Amino acid sequence: MAVIGYARVSTTEKNAQLQLDALKAAGAARIFTDHGVSGSKTTRPELDACIDHLREGDVLTVWKLDRLGRNTVHVLQLIDELTERGIGFRSVTEGLHTDGPMGKAMLTIMAAFAQLERDTMIERTRAGLVAAAANGRKGGRPRKVTDSDAIKARQLREKGISAPDIARMLDCSRATVYRYLA
Template identity: 80%
Template sequence: MVIIGYARVSSNDQDPQLQLDALKVAGAERIYTDHGVSGAKTERPELDRCLDHLREGDVLAVWKLDRLGRNTVHVLQLIEHLTERGIGFHSLTEGLHTDGPMGKAMLTIMAAFAQLERDTMIERTRAGLAAAAANGRKGGRPRKVGDADAEKAKELKAKGINAPDIAKMLGCSRATVYRYLSGQ
């Protein structure tokens, strides 16, 4: 039996070291890691490589079930695919594995909770953005160029100055200048 690990972090600024350490302690001989990839995505380059590498009798280990995915159906399909190929599965944090019917039942329940957590987070984010909009605030990144600079960009363009030069004068990107010149 060979233990193969899979780790994932959702953004590039996150550090997977906690997952990697736990997988090494669990005996993972090789670990595949996706950086900056959401668990909601079904296509993840390192997970795909990991799945291709696994052979009958191997065990796929993850630090936590939600590292494999947030969508219950997708997680269960992945685990079913592994089972059909004679590959085991082990989630270290929850102590879940595909050995026996109780392990499979617990995996189903935990996958449902992982999706519930994701759906709840999305719902809260949408509610927060709606409340902010109702109070006159917009979500998202703050504007690089204020209204005064946007007007100045239009004046400079009217004088025949090109967008790259305007961007240098205002200290912003060309794309920002084009966006304000188009009235967005």
């Protein structure tokens, strides 16, 4: 029997160290880590490798249930697959495990709450974007070139000045100049 850990961070800028430390403290002999992969994806390179690595009697351990997946159906299908193969499951933070019927019932409830939390977050984000748009605000990166700079760029181009020179004059990239000249 081996404790095998799985960690995931959804962006490459995030650090998985907190999860790795917790999994090591939980006795993980080996840890598979996905970087920059969303929990909503059903196939993840390191998770797939981890599942292939697991053998009967092993225990798949995660820091939190949402690291395994955001979709309740997917998480429960994955845990059912592990159970059929004689592999246990444990979530360190929530204290969930597949030992016995109570553990399985709690796991189902927590997976449903994890999906509810994700769905609620998406709903709030969409509502915020709609409210911002209603107030005349747009999301995304601010424009580097103002409308007057765009007009100036076209006038400079008509005078025969090259795009790289215009970019230096307007303190922006050459690609930005081309975008506004198009």
